[in-house]
Amino acid sequence: MTGNHQTLALLLFSAFVAVTLGITTWVSRNRHGSAEEFYAGGRLFSPMENGFAISGDYMSAASFLGVTGLISLYGYDGLLYVVGFLVAWLVVLFLVAELVRNCGRFTLADVVAARMNERPVRIAAGTSSVTVSVLYLVAQMVGAGSLVALLLGGSSEAARNWTVIGVGALMVIYVSLGGMRATTWIQIVKAVLLLSGSIALTVLVLLRFHGDVNELLRAAAERSGHGDAFLAPGLKYGGDWTARFDFISLGLALVLGTAGLPHILSRFYTVPTARAARRSVVWSIGLLGGFYLMTIVLGFGAAAIVGPETVRGANAAGNTAVPLLALDLGGGANSAGGTVLFAVVAAIAFATILAVVAGITLASSASVAHDLYASMRRRHAKPRSEVAVARTAAVGIGVVAIALGLLARDLNVAFLVGLAFAVAASANLPVLLYSLFWRSFTTRGAVWAVYGGLVPALLLVLLSPVVTGSPDSLFPSVDFQYFPLQNPGLVSIPLGFLAGWLGTVTSAEPPDEAKHAETEVRSLTGAGAV
Template sequence: MSPSASLPLAATSATTEHRPLIITLFGLFVVATLIITVWAGRQTKSAADFYAGGRQFTGFQNGLAISGDYMSAASFLGIAGAIALFGYDGFLYSIGFLVAWLVALLLVAEPLRNSGRFTMGDVLAYRMRQRPVRTAAGTSTIVVSIFYLLAQMAGAGVLVSLLLGITTDTGKVLIVALVGIIMILYVTIGGMKGTTWVQMVKAVLLIAGTLLITFLVLLKFNFNISDLLGTAAEKSGHGAAFLEPGLKYGATGTSKLDFISLGIALVLGTAGLPHILIRFYTVPTAQAARKSVLWAIGIIGGFYLMTIALGFGAAAIVGQAEITASNKAGNTAAPLLALHLGGTDSTAGAILLAVISAVAFATILAVVAGLTLASSSSFAHDIYANVIRKGQATEKEEVRAARWATVAIGVASIALGALARDLNVAGLVALAFAVAASANLPTILYSLFWKRFTTQGALWSIYGGLISSVVLVVFSPVVSGKPTSMFKNADFYWFPLENPGLVSIPLGFLLGWLGSVLTKEKPDRGKYAELEVKSLTGVGAH
């Protein structure tokens, strides 16, 4: 198959002519971040260093790292693509991702930092039976992280394929494997310290790159946003409908329900994401955790405003035909926009494409490192140390188990990411949000704020939310039944919505309540009182 068979001609010629430059820039970034990781790894001496970076980061540093962790391939590639293809409805992702931080700020950040040590399981196990609750928390963390990793792997495959002119399925799978290997190196060598520094560097690069593209897009339209939106609508082929609600989610009753489901998942999911929750343990106090979230909201909010220029700029300047020729889900809209802004046949265009793509690649590497660290930490701390070894494992054994878990989770992510390489990454991340909001958020909120919550309630909530959301995803159009599905030639879906949040999130809350009121187990009111004081005041916090 020739490159032009699936890549737009402009991108193909530019990347072919300037491929050595592109590979050099990519190589420099990977080497630089690995140097940071090795440097941080040498300072990792204990479990607290590996899991929480020694709790040495300031509120601003952690807020910058949270931004780097949160602004994933879904934000930079997926949302830009969704806006370029669906206009107003694509921008709804940006709004949902940002509003979600209010839930994390007001309900979760401070109490979680005060109550736990390294993982979500620490909070749940404080007033529940340790072994079953930690097993459930560890299982949920790993599943949610792998769902989120799918999006990052898919984004990596699309991005590097565009730059290197790789069109074969085998080549794309090898790219996904390469990302997985680098991810494993980041976590096993650097732990939380290395991952945090990489995330901070990535956040600065992403904001700088997005600012540059935003400026160039607005300059092209003489800083007239009305002209930008009008041109985007005209070139989209949808006319005024491109700038109005309903292009993707308003055609049928099912699509409207899908929009409600997506909105619920986005708004509630952030507060249950494992790689975000563990970031609250890297600061010394609960006040610093709150400051982290405030900094993160400011940085992330500024970035999502600029996705208007990324998405509508791609629609206006690149055009939907070229974007979908490169990737049907629109994941290459932002890199192609950079190429056109610099000049499709010029060195400047190739350099801008390479720089923006390197920033996107940095985004992917930083996020997958954070996700892998969250899931491997939960396995080592919750399942290995406290369930398998019954609290008898040494810190050295625990960290060794985390590193082996990193390898296993990396291999699983590579295999699943290869299957999901053609799906829109923003949509994939929305699924992870739905699973997190269904399994983790109800249990966290009940544990922190409801005195009658019991071990049975926690297990019903976690497993019920987890199983229902995953099963509904498996039997949804995301996996089979449509040309855009993961398995294009199969048709076994019966759940009509692409996002399960509308059903699975209320079910997670209901099962947590039902499991607690139906059990004969009496909740430990004394432990709840201790947890309440600890979560609200920080007395006795690690």
């Protein structure tokens, strides 16, 4: 990119970072240091504010960069991500949101441990939550690196690596100083910016084709080099049985994974009541529905206007399709309009990444402090001690995410998020649903459900083409690929549910009927909820 692109984009990056650091500093001066303030923002947010924050938390680099890139490269098959990401919220609305708000306090483990032997359940759920969060963070790091590589013309590997390190450092600062309140306002600002930018780009794409969506699709099919096959299923997930099962596996992971994501579940504790949590989800569904409809237009717009070959040439995984589209819509590489629009979109994408990593880091550090530390070290740790541990944990999680982000820099961010969703659906969703709806569920069942989904999911990923055995693997020169699917959800999700059932029916401990009755009343009515 030209010097003008770099200068303007860096100025806009700096402006957003300055604003968000200002919010964080202001909040840190007005906080009370309590666990409720740090983990849940004092439970003071309205449904609309929380709905925007949830949207900001969910509209990650996977949505803005990865999904549009996949649509521009694979056409119809890229739509699977859009459908999966959106349909998942119906599961959250009808099965999870209100009940989680009533039963828990800060984390997923609070819900499960309410009627179980607390220590082993908290350790298992905390371990799973941290694992899912780190996987999700890696995707955001990869998105940040891809964005800056495009900005600098792809020539500076050092700059790309330093960007990943810088994003990690910023997320630690946001979480350590501002907690949930600062993170929430950063996400609200980011959601407004991202929706505004998406609307502007969508309008420009439709104007380019005179509002004729059919013309847009025809142009995308012609430019793709695949003809009508670009608009039909099978370009990416057609062919042999492996690709077809990968399609099913990914769909299951996307639809079921959202309800098990720690940073999404933690957002339901930032509102005062369960009714507010439910209304927050309704707000987020409306905002996300509009956004994902726009990503379809942007993905096919990138295919029609920029072309898959150009997109792939800038980034093999397609992560830079939207910035390249903005550059063309603004008038091209050497025009003032192209420079401004590219810089604005790049800054919005960078803001997206910063806001999402802050939310994920907060959720994972809360799991470390509230679940793992409180269970393994000091079962009755003081709230201020927990908060101090959470701030320290944010640093450690940031270091791990940075290292993995540098390793996985050539993978598509939407694909990486799909792996995180698969692990969440395998380990967190079974134990959550069993705890809420199965009267006979036991402590052994809860622990087995978590590890019975988590361990197979991670093991299958290690043995899959993602890690070794293909030119696109993390380690292409090594081959210990024994599992043919790229996404483990088709196998690991049923295993998580099966392990929970098996652990319960083989458990010697009788289910605590009184605790279940108390949990059931609390989940349905909110009586006794924090």
